[in-house]
Amino acid sequence: MNDEKRRVLVSDLKYDQDEVDAVVEVLKSEWLTMGPKTIEFEKALTEYLGAGDTIAVNNGTSALHLALLGLGVEREQEVIVTPISFVASANVVLYLGAKPVFADVNPRSFNIDPDNIQKVITEKTAAVLPVHIAGLPAEMDQILGIAKERGLKVLDDAAHAIGAKYRGKNIGTISDISAFSFFSNKNLSVGEGGAVSTGDKSIAERIRLMRSHGLTKSTWSRHHDKDQESYDQLYDMVELGYNYRITEMSAALGIVQLSKLDGFNKRRQAAYNLYKDLLETLPLEMQDIPDHATHSHHVLPVLVPEGMRSKVRLHLEKHGVGTSIHYTPIHTFTYYQRLGYKIGSLPNAEMIGRRVVTLPMHQNLSDDNIHYIVGLLKDALAL
Ligand SMILES: Cc1ncc(COP(=O)(O)O)c(C=O)c1O
Missing domain, CATH: 3.40.640.10 (Type I PLP-dependent aspartate aminotransferase-like (Major domain))
Structure with missing residues (x-):
């Protein structure tokens, strides 16, 4: 394409x-x-x-x-x-x-x-x-x-x-x-x-x-x-x-x-498998999935190295690939700050909040597009 x-x-x-x-x-x-x-x-x-x-x-x-x-x-x-x-x-x-x-x-x-x-x-x-x-x-x-x-x-x-x-x-x-x-x-x-x-x-x-x-x-x-x-x-x-x-x-x-749900979820699983193979050599972290869990692959969050997120997301966006963030930790939002919740209190969540990028994941995603996205990630992480 x-x-x-x-x-x-x-x-x-x-x-x-x-x-x-x-x-x-x-x-x-x-x-x-x-x-x-x-x-x-x-x-x-x-x-x-x-x-x-x-x-x-x-x-x-x-x-x-x-x-x-x-x-x-x-x-x-x-x-x-x-x-x-x-x-x-x-x-x-x-x-x-x-x-x-x-x-x-x-x-x-x-x-x-x-x-x-x-x-x-x-x-x-x-x-x-x-x-x-x-x-x-x-x-x-x-x-x-x-x-x-x-x-x-x-x-x-x-x-x-x-x-x-x-x-x-x-x-x-x-x-x-x-x-x-x-x-x-x-x-x-x-x-x-x-x-x-x-x-x-x-x-x-x-x-x-x-x-x-x-x-x-x-x-x-x-x-x-x-x-x-x-x-x-x-x-x-x-x-x-x-x-x-x-x-x-x-x-x-x-x-x-x-x-149609099981068919959709099957396609999501296949998309995940391809991503996983292709992302193996990149400095990214995906969720660990234990053998006893069957993931429904609603979204695909990956952790990029500290300080790289904007660069990665902008590079993908410039080349037509949408991304998102799942999630900004709830306790860090203004409303929760007003209620007295403290930034610094939940270090793992806050680390994810800084580093997570949600990559495209849905039942319409083609293998070709996954190869394309991974190519862009390789470029972005080498910048
Ligand atoms: C984890 C989680 N909980 C709750 C909700 C709330 O669902 P809804 O948007 O249908 O009210 C969402 C929705 O997007 C969600 O992702």
Whole structure:
């Protein structure tokens, strides 16, 4: 390809006529929110994960928020979170009036380090919130072991990890509760969407209530379950809930995307394998992936030598290759600084925050483009 015109996106969607047809069908049905497609999407997700119950919501942040509520986390309690994540992973703790307490990451996996979790547990700790960063499962055996010993709940943020596995088990079925995001750039993408999965029926029930204002009946069931004894009562409100409802268009996209997910993830794995071979001789560090983990390769973060990041990113950008940063450590953002979190307190996360570059990774990425990107990296690192 003529390199002048080449444009490689850092992430990309793969929609075709199936997604178009699915949304058109919903539009023609004129039932646009939380109806049959939502029920079907939840059923398909539960079947895909192979355990528990799944509740679809309007985005991954709502999923995390509802999951913490479902676990019963309260004001003044503490939740241990990783600093290397999207801000939503810690913000949801603040939504509850609880306190995010950061535990530093392992510099080789970029995931929360179980030893550091141990160090920050206090009598106020209610839960641990690991993130499977980039799609690499966190060390769940150790995290669940600590939680059991100390009487803590575990919510895993699986926004990056649909299709990932830990010791052969699907992410989404391992801890007390899991939260997924189906945002535009995710492996399963619906624009805006999310889901909670849990094996605990009473938590699932509470989350269903909280997703729609704490009401006992959804609009869909009010319109369709006309033989209910209490038909003369529209609904009761039994909790102070939210409007975190998913639309039928998103659910319909989710059903189609889920049917293609394993194929997408296979292509991501092949792209990763090629990158890994080609990057071997370069002075870059990739996540260490243990044998017991199946990575979903949502994004591809690599560490470049200290002081090289701008040079590398600008060189790639100049030649048509988009990159990103996953992530700037959460505690270093202005808002968290105002809350009193200290720069210098989490050295591994801060090292990653200075050195990480996210390279293009998606199901549309060609081998040719991976060779092209690696060629540019070689040039940039030699500059
Ligand atoms: C790790 C992580 N957690 C949570 C979220 C929040 O998901 P959403 O954007 O769907 O609200 C994201 C989203 O991008 C994420 O990457």
